[in-house]
Amino acid sequence: MNYFLTFLTLSFIIFIYINPVSAFDYPNYDKRLANKEFKTATFSLGCFWGPDASFGALPGVIKTRVGYAGGTTTDPNYQIIGDQTETIQIDYDPAKISYQELLEKFFVSHNAYAEPYSSQYASKILYHNQSQQKAALAFKEKLETKTGQEIKTEIKPLKKFYLAENYHQKFRLQQHKEFKKYYLTQMSFNEFLNSPTITKLNAYLAGKGKEEWLLQNLNDLALTNHLAEQLLKINKIDPAACTNLCQTKPAAEVKLEQKDYSKKSDLKTKLNDLEYKVTQLGATEPAFNNRYWNHKEAGIYVDVVSGEALFASTDKFQSGSGWPSFTKPLVTDNLIEETDNSLWMQRTEVKSKKSGSHLGHVFADGPEPTGLRYCINSAALKFIPAAKLEENGYGKFKYLFKKEDD
Numbered sequence: 001m002n003y004f005l006t007f008l009t010l011s012f013i014i015f016i017y018i019n020p021v022s023a024f025d026y027p028n029y030d031k032r033l034a035n036k037e038f039k040t041a042t043f044s045l046g047c048f049w050g051p052d053a054s055f056g057a058l059p060g061v062i063k064t065r066v067g068y069a070g071g072t073t074t075d076p077n078y079q080i081i082g083d084q085t086e087t088i089q090i091d092y093d094p095a096k097i098s099y100q101e102l103l104e105k106f107f108v109s110h111n112a113y114a115e116p117y118s119s120q121y122a123s124k125i126l127y128h129n130q131s132q133q134k135a136a137l138a139f140k141e142k143l144e145t146k147t148g149q150e151i152k153t154e155i156k157p158l159k160k161f162y163l164a165e166n167y168h169q170k171f172r173l174q175q176h177k178e179f180k181k182y183y184l185t186q187m188s189f190n191e192f193l194n195s196p197t198i199t200k201l202n203a204y205l206a207g208k209g210k211e212e213w214l215l216q217n218l219n220d221l222a223l224t225n226h227l228a229e230q231l232l233k234i235n236k237i238d239p240a241a242c243t244n245l246c247q248t249k250p251a252a253e254v255k256l257e258q259k260d261y262s263k264k265s266d267l268k269t270k271l272n273d274l275e276y277k278v279t280q281l282g283a284t285e286p287a288f289n290n291r292y293w294n295h296k297e298a299g300i301y302v303d304v305v306s307g308e309a310l311f312a313s314t315d316k317f318q319s320g321s322g323w324p325s326f327t328k329p330l331v332t333d334n335l336i337e338e339t340d341n342s343l344w345m346q347r348t349e350v351k352s353k354k355s356g357s358h359l360g361h362v363f364a365d366g367p368e369p370t371g372l373r374y375c376i377n378s379a380a381l382k383f384i385p386a387a388k389l390e391e392n393g394y395g396k397f398k399y400l401f402k403k404e405d406d
Contacts, residue, residue: 027197027222038062038091041102041132042158044070044124045110048086049171050206054109055090056199057209060097063199065089066169068162070124070154076162085122089161099132103139112143112153126158133157169193172206179205182227197221207235215245246323246361246375248342251283267305275304278379279357287322290378294318298386298401300330300394301376306355307393308334310381311374314400319366319373324381326374327366330397337362350374 045051048066056064066088073082090102106125116122127133136155144151166189167174174180179201184192192198201221204214214235218228229239254277267276277283287293292301301311301324311326319325329335333353340349340361350359359380366373384392386401 027220029197029217029220030195033062033196036062036093039094040128041090041092041099042069042087042126042161043106044085044087044122045106046121048088051088051109053172053203053206053208055088055105057203057213058097059213060093062091062093063194063196065163065193067164069126069158071119078165081120083119085119085124099135103136107143112151113149115152123153125153125155128158170198170202173198173202176205179227204231205234211237246321247284249283251277251285254281254283275379278377279305282358285377285379292324292378292381292383293322300384300397301381302384303352303355303357304380304382305357306352308352308354309394310334312400317367321375323375324378327370327372
């Protein structure tokens, strides 16, 4: 018995030595979406490699996979596909992207008016329920009425989806061997296939999606600095230029829970949700859709939490960033600056000294005379008009606007 136990112990040690347990920490993007409820859409629109990338890039799409569907042949494969069609399945968050929007992407991504030259590359919408069927039929009818052309897309119920061979899954990513090796030495192929991170990365490596989408997710893909730089360059983005981005995590993606207010209950009634997310949780409001980005009235901007005087309209300029921008602070001592390593880059975060509120970032790409650009969230600010400085306790700053008042 002792010899048997010794043998098992040695065998286990040898196994661990040959097959070391990975210390891979799942990407933040996967963690955030691990328990996300989703719906599924199934489309056929030609070779499935391209749609796997183009749909995968869309915000709200959680993960994709390619396979065969729409026919009667059982257990098809790439060599013996029978009457099946190359197909993509898409798991999506209906709170972020609608089935209607997926249909729009479907029809602009291929020529649905042409006869397919084989069933393998036919145009099909394979619906999962009556709601999808109704939406697809209505969309098709609308396009035909608009164009006066007959759409050849077949709309039918999904009977069965057969997963394609491994080498077809996330094909664009697998062509980049360094990226493939990096992930597949740390994930099983099943984990690779079902990873939202891999879905996004496959899209970005194919050059799909908008630059802002890539930059927003870059810090959550668990890439090394080298691979992050490679990804940026593939998308024709200069890594050095990324340091001028104002954004952090979009406020719309930050969910407020009761625990967020537990230590700051006084702010719960003082601030609205957006103001709280920005100032207390470091989120970023939408560019070009905030209260002060294009505000031109004379006056000063104070901390929405503490009332500290922060910036003046006399130092405000149009930066094109979509957020209020200033060349300098009104009272330098009312600000503190800290190193921010989020979003895969090193930047300088600006906070209000008294309240500790997150305001934004400062960059060295502004106009003269300072050469600085304080890129600040409107939600962190409250505007005091020049004519009301005295009554609001800011009379000492009236001198700034004497010329404008004359």
